Amino acid sequence: MPNRSVRRARLVRNAALTGITAAVLSCTALSGTAFAKSGAYVQVGARAVRIGQSVAVTAYGGDDSARYTYACLDERIGNGGWFALGCAGRPWTTYGRTVRATSFGRIEFRARLLAKSSPNGAGRLDRVSDAVDVLVR
Numbered sequence: 001m002p003n004r005s006v007r008r009a010r011l012v013r014n015a016a017l018t019g020i021t022a023a024v025l026s027c028t029a030l031s032g033t034a035f036a037k038s039g040a041y042v043q044v045g046a047r048a049v050r051i052g053q054s055v056a057v058t059a060y061g062g063d064d065s066a067r068y069t070y071a072c073l074d075e076r077i078g079n080g081g082w083f084a085l086g087c088a089g090r091p092w093t094t095y096g097r098t099v100r101a102t103s104f105g106r107i108e109f110r111a112r113l114l115a116k117s118s119p120n121g122a123g124r125l126d127r128v129s130d131a132v133d134v135l136v137r
Contacts, residue, residue, distance in 0.1 A: 042111040048136075061111055106135060109132050
């Protein structure tokens with residue numbers, strides 16, 4: 001059992017931490033602002049592949065302010081335009097593909113997040129992730 005001074009120091013430390021926590025929470029509650037968490041992300045299995053090899057790519061994300069969100073994946077080869085690879089079939093799920101490198105250079109991938117008010121309703125573009133490069137050697 002710790003001696004008296006150690007117990008007292010722990011008690012003072014815990015009281016101070018409780019006071020700081022209460023102050024932070026009260027400031028947050030009084031501010032009245034709420035922030036919806038939202039984001040779209042893309043993840044690749046490798047940053048460099050040889051020609052003919054495949055790379056696994058996954059798109060995911062979400063938005064607290066949208067009732068249904070669908071993750072979609074786009075691809076761009078070189079400096080061309082973006083090409084849609086597909087979208088998740090169910091809301092709030094990831095969408096993954098295995099893409100085969102067919103030409104030398106750079107392949108870029110990005111995630112798009114579509115928001116819908118109902119599962120069968122029209123979707124609107126919520127946000128687009130930063131592009132992730134894969135070098136094909």
